[in-house]
Amino acid sequence: xxxxxxxxxxxxxxxxxxxxxxxxxxxxxxxxxxxxxxxxxxxxxxxxxxxxxxxxxxxxxxxxxxxxxxxxxxxxxxxxxxxxxxxxxxxxxxxxxxxxxxxxxxxxxxxxxxxxxxxxxxxxxxxxxxxxxxxxxxxxxxxxxxxxxxxxxxxxxxxxxxxxxxxxxxxxxxxxxxxxxxxxxxxxxxxxxxxxxxxxxxxxxxxxxxxxxxxxxxxxxxxxxxxxxxxxxxxxxxxxxxxxxxxxxxxxxxxxxxxxxxxxxxxxxxxxxxxxxxxxxxxxxxxxxxxxxxxxxxxxxxxxxxxxxxxxxxxxxxxxxxxxxxxxxxxxxxxxxxxxxxxxxxxxxxxxxxxxx
Amino acid sequence: xxxxxxxxxxxxxxxxxxxxxxxxxxxxxxxxxxxxxxxxxxxxxxxxxxxxxxxxxxxxxxxxxxxxxxxxxxxxxxxxxxxxxxxxxxxxxxxxxxxxxxxxxxxxxxxxxxxxxxxxxxxxxxxxxxxxxxxxxxxxxxxxxxxxxxxxxxxxxxxxxxxxxxxxxxxxxxxxxxxxxxxxxxxxxxxxxxxxxxxxxxxxxxxxxxxxxxxxxxxxxxxxxxxxxxxxxxxxxxxxxxxxxxxxxxxxxxxxxxxxxxxxxxxxxxxxxxxxxxxxxxxxxxxxxxxxxxxxxxxxxxxxxxxxxxxxxx
Numbered sequence: 001x002x003x004x005x006x007x008x009x010x011x012x013x014x015x016x017x018x019x020x021x022x023x024x025x026x027x028x029x030x031x032x033x034x035x036x037x038x039x040x041x042x043x044x045x046x047x048x049x050x051x052x053x054x055x056x057x058x059x060x061x062x063x064x065x066x067x068x069x070x071x072x073x074x075x076x077x078x079x080x081x082x083x084x085x086x087x088x089x090x091x092x093x094x095x096x097x098x099x100x101x102x103x104x105x106x107x108x109x110x111x112x113x114x115x116x117x118x119x120x121x122x123x124x125x126x127x128x129x130x131x132x133x134x135x136x137x138x139x140x141x142x143x144x145x146x147x148x149x150x151x152x153x154x155x156x157x158x159x160x161x162x163x164x165x166x167x168x169x170x171x172x173x174x175x176x177x178x179x180x181x182x183x184x185x186x187x188x189x190x191x192x193x194x195x196x197x198x199x200x201x202x203x204x205x206x207x208x209x210x211x212x213x214x215x216x217x218x219x220x221x222x223x224x225x226x227x228x229x230x231x232x233x234x235x236x237x238x239x240x241x242x243x244x245x246x247x248x249x250x251x252x253x254x255x256x257x258x259x260x261x262x263x264x265x266x267x268x269x270x271x272x273x274x275x276x277x278x279x280x281x282x283x284x285x286x287x288x289x290x291x292x293x294x295x296x297x298x299x300x301x302x303x304x305x306x307x308x309x310x311x312x313x314x315x316x317x318x319x320x321x322x323x324x325x326x327x328x329x330x331x332x333x334x335x336x337x338x339x340x341x342x343x344x345x346x347x348x349x350x351x352x353x354x355x356x357x
Numbered sequence: 358x359x360x361x362x363x364x365x366x367x368x369x370x371x372x373x374x375x376x377x378x379x380x381x382x383x384x385x386x387x388x389x390x391x392x393x394x395x396x397x398x399x400x401x402x403x404x405x406x407x408x409x410x411x412x413x414x415x416x417x418x419x420x421x422x423x424x425x426x427x428x429x430x431x432x433x434x435x436x437x438x439x440x441x442x443x444x445x446x447x448x449x450x451x452x453x454x455x456x457x458x459x460x461x462x463x464x465x466x467x468x469x470x471x472x473x474x475x476x477x478x479x480x481x482x483x484x485x486x487x488x489x490x491x492x493x494x495x496x497x498x499x500x501x502x503x504x505x506x507x508x509x510x511x512x513x514x515x516x517x518x519x520x521x522x523x524x525x526x527x528x529x530x531x532x533x534x535x536x537x538x539x540x541x542x543x544x545x546x547x548x549x550x551x552x553x554x555x556x557x558x559x560x561x562x563x564x565x566x567x568x569x570x571x572x573x574x575x576x577x578x579x580x581x582x583x584x585x586x587x588x589x590x591x592x593x594x595x596x597x598x599x600x601x602x603x604x605x606x607x608x609x610x611x612x613x614x615x616x617x618x619x620x621x622x623x624x625x626x627x628x629x630x631x632x633x634x635x636x637x638x639x640x641x642x643x644x645x646x647x648x649x650x651x652x653x654x655x656x657x658x659x660x661x662x663x664x665x666x667x668x669x670x671x
Contacts, residue, residue: 035468038472039472087452089456138646138649138650142649142650142651142653142654143653143654143656144646144649144650144653145594145595145598145649145653147399147452147594148591148594148595148598148649149646149649151588151591152588152591152592152595152642152645152646153646155587155588155591155639155642156639156642156643156646159635159636159638159639159642160635160636160639162633162635163632163633163634163635163636163639164633166633166635167632167633281460284453284456285460288453321467321468321471321472322471323464323467323468323471324464324468325464326460326463326464326467326468327461327464327465327468328464329460329464330457330458330459330460330461330462330463330464330465331461333453333456333457333460333461334443334454334457334458334461337443337449337450337453337454337457338443338447338449340449341447341449
């Protein structure tokens with residue numbers, strides 16, 4: 001008789017960081033194949049559509065990269081916040097705050113042409129940071145639960161955006177509730193050597209490197225980790241948890257705000273109510289799959305960008321509802337969370353005569 | 358100002374408070390029960406959404422609204438079971454598990470709705486619940502039409518508050534549940550099965566959240582829409598804190614939220630203030646956060662909330 005038992009691990013081997021997310025994604029796809037079959041589609045065909053369309057032509061590849069850019073930024077935003085155990089679920093709201101900041105400066109004719117998009121990027125980051133500071137202050141000063149605060153603030157901001165777009169900030173030339181288009185000079189430049197990749201994609205890549213550097217090579221990064229792992233011990237070591245959480249929130253919000261600025265400056269050139277199909281929430285899944293590691297955020301973001309882009313093509317070709325993408329996100333998050341058990345435990349085959357019963 | 362007082366004392370307005378509060382009460386009492394057992398269930402928004410969908414579909418095809426409610430309660434309980442598997446058996450992060458369950462449930466709700474109903478230009482609808490006046494009591498002036506001429510589900514919601522309050526305070530089950538949430542080690546030493554109680558709390562509360570969701574698609578409205586819950590689940594979590602984990606106080610919080618919600622609806626309709634209607638929709642959320650800021654400092658959550666219990670580890 002073979003006995004399997006779970007044993008606590010001392011350290012986590014590095015290869016698990018690569019294996020676990022892949023395992024989680026495969027498990028999620030296996031679980032979701034039941035849903036595909038229920039929709040009356042051939043599972044292999046549907047998954048082929050899902051994963052081939054985003055990479056089949058150069059155009060599609062660039063489209064996937066453009067979709068991945070905001071996801072990289074919201075993923076980083078969540079990764080840095082969760083490291084400090086600041087439960088920032090407000091990436092969606094912070095993204096819209098950044099989008100509004102950027103769209104506002106993108107329409108200002110008094111700005112010198114060369115300063116338009118730098119101003120948009122700065123305004124996007126600042127607006128996102130400011131909107132994230134609010135729940136951080138609510139938590140540090142008033143002990144308001146950060147999950148609830150960041151989520152409720154998402155609703156508040158989205159209603160606010162909607163009110164502005166239907167009222168004072170409505171584009172008079174449009175029948176739809178959208179903000180005025182940004183000036184042609186404010187549109188983000190296309191990166192050299194590409195057809196459509198805009199500045200926002202480069203910003204996302206730079207952000208990965210910067211956040212990695214901050215978390216791994218600076219005192220602040222160490223502080224964030226210390227507060228996240230054991231706030232009380234950090235406090236004994238003379239680290240101010242309040243200041244760390246406020247700074248983390250600012251950085252997290254700025255990253256999500258940059259995602260919004262990129263969508264306005266590089267893709268839509270205006271703010272509308274459906275600017276983001278939930279990039280802020282997908283950021284949570286991405287950060288978890290990356291094990292809160294900035295370098296892992298990049299491949300995870302590309303994967304979900306592919307799922308989101310591919311779902312449209314799959315739906316058109318096979319009739320499987322496009323919402324399969326949402327289910328895959330939820331299931332893979334839960335699979336990854338479960339897989340993380342293997343970082344703490346290992347499965348051991350226990351020898352019967354050694355095993356205490 | 359007299360206009361406002363007239364409005365507040367109108368029978369229709371007061372009756373609307375209870376109608377608006379009903380789904381929040383279901384969700385809040387559900388959330389309260391799991392939190393008292395030591396598990397934060399952040400899946401409530403998704404559980405309500407998925408149950409609103411399954412409840413609506415079951416009612417649509419069976420032609421019986423109560424079958425819809427039963428389907429919604431079953432859906433909610435099943436999702437409570439899933440939360441239990443993740444947070445109790447596997448001892449995973451309650452925060453991330455709950456967010457994952459919400460994402461999964463929202464995705465499933467949209468997926469199956471599209472699969473079942475396609476993309477019709479006119480969303481399918483049912484004949485929703487009608488008010489069920491209680492004989493004699495509903496004839497009492499003012500009080501009767503406000504309190505006793507409501508949907509059957511509203512009476513059930515208040516009965517659930519009463520039952521939760523009594524069960525927590527006066528039954529052995531309630532005592533065990535509270536001990537599990539405050540000091541699971543002591544509960545275990547006293548022979549209480551910690552895991553079993555947490556599972557019970559999660560499934561029961563899932564069922565309540567499910568009924569709350571189906572109330573929206575079968576009583577308050579007559580169809581399922583993607584925005585049918587629109588944040589009520591998250592508000593329920595806030596209301597538990599606002600009510601300091603006490604059933605009646607949390608229900609009172611739900612009524613206060615309903616008051617603000619009903620007020621903003623009336624203000625919108627009155628045309629006294631000319632603002633885009635989204636500003637009014639925002640108002641209850643702003644006030645919820647303000648209320649949280651006022652009470653959270655003194656709030657004392659169950660001591661073992663968020664802490665997984667592993668029997669073999671000391």
